[in-house]
Amino acid sequence: MLEGLLIGLAAAVTPFNLVMVVLGCVIGTLIGMLPGLGPMSIIAIMIPVAIGLGDPTAALILLSGVYYGAIFGGSTSSILLNAPGVAGTVATSFDGYPMARKGQAGKALTIAAIASFAGGTIGAILLMIFAPALSTVALLFHSAEYFALMVVGLSAIAAFAGTGQVGKALMMTILGLMMGTVGEGALSNMPRFTFGIMELQSGFSFITLAMAMFALPEALFLVMNPARAAQGDSGKITGLRISRDEARAIAPVIGRQSLQGFFIGVLPGAGATIASFLGYAVERNIAKGAEQEEFGKGSIKGLAAPETANNAACTGSFVPLLTLGIPGSGTTAILLGALIALNVTPGPRLMTDEPDVFWAVIISMYIGNLVLLVLNLPLIPYIAKILAIPRNYLIPFILFFTLMGSYIGQNNATELLILVGFGVVATLLRFADYPLAPLLIGFILGTMLEDNFARAMQLYQGVGFILERPMTLALLVTAALLVLLPSYRARRARKRAEGVADGD
Amino acid sequence: MALDRWIALAFIALCCVYGYAAFFTMDDSLPPILRRNPIWPSTFPKMLTIAGIIVGMVVLFSPKSAAKADPAKADGVIDLSRLGDYHVGQALALIGLMLGYALTLRPLGFLGSTVLFLVLGAVILGERKLHILIPVAALAAGSIWYLVQEVLGIFLRPWPTFLV
Numbered sequence: 001m002l003e004g005l006l007i008g009l010a011a012a013v014t015p016f017n018l019v020m021v022v023l024g025c026v027i028g029t030l031i032g033m034l035p036g037l038g039p040m041s042i043i044a045i046m047i048p049v050a051i052g053l054g055d056p057t058a059a060l061i062l063l064s065g066v067y068y069g070a071i072f073g074g075s076t077s078s079i080l081l082n083a084p085g086v087a088g089t090v091a092t093s094f095d096g097y098p099m100a101r102k103g104q105a106g107k108a109l110t111i112a113a114i115a116s117f118a119g120g121t122i123g124a125i126l127l128m129i130f131a132p133a134l135s136t137v138a139l140l141f142h143s144a145e146y147f148a149l150m151v152v153g154l155s156a157i158a159a160f161a162g163t164g165q166v167g168k169a170l171m172m173t174i175l176g177l178m179m180g181t182v183g184e185g186a187l188s189n190m191p192r193f194t195f196g197i198m199e200l201q202s203g204f205s206f207i208t209l210a211m212a213m214f215a216l217p218e219a220l221f222l223v224m225n226p227a228r229a230a231q232g233d234s235g236k237i238t239g240l241r242i243s244r245d246e247a248r249a250i251a252p253v254i255g256r257q258s259l260q261g262f263f264i265g266v267l268p269g270a271g272a273t274i275a276s277f278l279g280y281a282v283e284r285n286i287a288k289g290a291e292q293e294e295f296g297k298g299s300i301k302g303l304a305a306p307e308t309a310n311n312a313a314c315t316g317s318f319v320p321l322l323t324l325g326i327p328g329s330g331t332t333a334i335l336l337g338a339l340i341a342l343n344v345t346p347g348p349r350l351m352t353d354e355p356d357v358f359w360a361v362i363i364s365m366y367i368g369n370l371v372l373l374v375l376n377l378p379l380i381p382y383i384a385k386i387l388a389i390p391r392n393y394l395i396p397f398i399l400f401f402t403l404m405g406s407y408i409g410q411n412n413a414t415e416l417l418i419l420v421g422f423g424v425v426a427t428l429l430r431f432a433d434y435p436l437a438p439l440l441i442g443f444i445l446g447t448m449l450e451d452n453f454a455r456a457m458q459l460y461q462g463v464g465f466i467l468e469r470p471m472t473l474a475l476l477v478t479a480a481l482l483v484l485l486p487s488y489r490a491r492r493a494r495k496r497a498e499g500v501a502d503g504d
Numbered sequence: 505m506a507l508d509r510w511i512a513l514a515f516i517a518l519c520c521v522y523g524y525a526a527f528f529t530m531d532d533s534l535p536p537i538l539r540r541n542p543i544w545p546s547t548f549p550k551m552l553t554i555a556g557i558i559v560g561m562v563v564l565f566s567p568k569s570a571a572k573a574d575p576a577k578a579d580g581v582i583d584l585s586r587l588g589d590y591h592v593g594q595a596l597a598l599i600g601l602m603l604g605y606a607l608t609l610r611p612l613g614f615l616g617s618t619v620l621f622l623v624l625g626a627v628i629l630g631e632r633k634l635h636i637l638i639p640v641a642a643l644a645a646g647s648i649w650y651l652v653q654e655v656l657g658i659f660l661r662p663w664p665t666f667l668v
Contacts, residue, residue, distance in 0.1 A: 167562045167566055168508070168563055170559045171512065171515055171556070171559045171563050174552060174555055174556045174559055175518075175556075177552055178518075178519075178522055178549070178552050178556065181549050181552070185545055190534070190545050192530065192545060192546075192549065193522065193525060193549075220595045220598070223591055223594050223595045223598060223629070224590040224591050224592060224594070225591075390631075391629065392626045392629040392630055392631035393637075393640065395598075395625065395629055396598075396622045396625025396626050396629070397622065397644070399598060399621075400618065400621060400625075403605060403621075404648070404652075407609070411659065413606050413607070413609050416602070416605065416606030416609070417603065419602075420599060420602045420603055420606065423599075423602075424599060428507075428511065429511065431507055432506070432508035432510075432511050433508060434508065434511065450548045454543045454547075454548075457542045457543040458541065458543060461542050462542045494567070
């Protein structure tokens with residue numbers, strides 16, 4: 001591990017890469033503050049730039065800087081305006097916004113910055129410890145297990161979608177898988193489902209799809225419902241310092257939530273949003289009497305918990321991405337796409353084949369967290385001013401960047417029509433409360449899933465591999481349980497609720 | 505019927521079209537040598553079709569879960585039952601504008617169509633200070649063109665086709 005760290009240090013601490021970390025954090029923070037542009041959209045926008053760099057290490061460093069910056073930027077707008085730009089920072093606004101209204105905006109931002117820093121750094125240490133272990137296990141996996149593992153990943157993403165949502169999430173996953181089959185498959189180079197349209201020959205572009213799924217609907221929602229981007233007076237930002245007592249109060253919270261957040265982040269599909277809500281809930285439950293009353297009215301613990309947890313979870317979500325090649329969230333799914341475009345295949349071989357990429361990313365996580373802390377503390381008062389950009393200017397620019405993001409990659413105007421078309425469909429899907437991240441994850445994993453399935457089928461001359469390889473069978477059973485359990489429990493809860501209603 | 509069920513129905517219809525292509529038309533062009541393979545290009549799509557129809561049916565027919573109102577999501581989330589209160593017209597106009605941008609990007613060149621897009625977009629949203637808006641849009645379009653073309657080296661045709 002020490003040797004790896006040194007390799008990483010050597011690769012990450014070049015002037016160019018350091019500039020990339022700083023640049024990524026700054027861009028991420030600035031754009032992340034704009035309500036409506038979450039890490040997923042920002043990373044999607046930055047991908048053409050990152051791919052343009054050509055060097056996978058630098059590109060990944062830039063993108064992870066953007067990722068952290070975006071999460072932090074999202075907390076800024078949650079705290080100052082109660083307008084969480086990112087789902088993962090919704091819980092931050094529960095206590096952050098009340099604090100800001102009490103005139104403690106500066107303190108709230110400081111706590112958020114420190115909690116994010118601690119969560120991210122502890123997460124990076126855990127990643128360093130657990131990733132190699134996970135990747136040795138992963139080396140035992142063959143294509144049959146990979147296929148099964150991806151099925152598990154996809155079902156986990158659906159299963160963690162929340163009660164009443166499993167069916168919908170599963171439907172979106174399947175839609176994503178179907179979209180992944182459009183174009184020439186690796187299996188036979190036969191064009192499938194192109195309906196004779198030349199532009200579909202190479203399949204849908206994943207950047208276009210990512211933009212259409214996330215950035216476009218969000219921008220349209222902002223147009224339709226101005227309250228979503230409610231602009232208020234950022235108020236005076238004073239009193240950046242936190243007292244010794246306050247520091248003592250939040251230290252155990254940060255410790256607990258870093259661990260919990262990290263392990264939730266590792267689970268595919270859970271991610272920063274669930275980690276932050278769960279972190280908030282757990283801390284509220286274990287807080288005593290008066291402190292528990294404070295939650296929701298400006299408790300520093302209530303602010304520190306989700307902030308720590310979401311950053312630790314972001315780091316945690318890199319574990320399945322880097323070691324198994326399975327993205328745990330929409331954001332890491334986009335990162336995976338970027339990596340593949342840069343000719344790096346994340347997976348168990350990554351640590352042995354390209355240790356410099358792997359370790360440089362981990363080192364850049366430390367640097368990124370440090371940069372965020374150093375950069376943002378003094379900048380906090382100025383940062384808030386960006387939110388004052390009038391909506392009339394903001395929205396056309398968001399839309400324009402969305403269009404550019406998919407145009408630059410392909411240099412093809414048809415791509416823009418596809419983007420708008422999918423964007424409208426995605427907006428409709430969001431109206432109906434369908435989660436969109438599973439669709440994108442399904443789309444990205446689809447090709448790999450099919451390739452591994454095909455390889456296993458060819459090796460075993462049929463579906464016999466499911467029974468011949470116990471691990472495959474176990475994984476597939478797990479996947480089935482993951483999908484069926486939540487609906488079984490929901491059914492039982494419904495039955496029980498009906499019973500109560502009848503007066504039983 | 506709620507919108508989510510209509511979408512589930514549309515999804516099942518999509519599965520049927522997709523499945524028709526996978527089951528009945530795709531294998532015709534398969535060379536004989538590949539027919540001996542245990543897996544055909546249509547195998548995976550066939551599996552997806554079946555899974556898709558089952559899941560679509562489940563979503564379509566499952567009873568509505570008692571959705572708890574989430575206080576955190578209360579504002580900012582669009583309530584479909586009062587769609588008329590929202591600026592749907594503006595959203596539709598912007599979608600139209602994006603389509604227009606896609607169609608004019610080549611013939612008008614990057615700079616012209618981008619300035620037009622940004623100005624019209626802001627006008628749709630209610631901006632009337634054109635003396636600020638136009639310089640801002642021109643500056644943004646120019647600097648992004650410079651960034652993409654000169655710094656990143658990705659070709660973007662700046663001027664209308666007939667000028668170059």
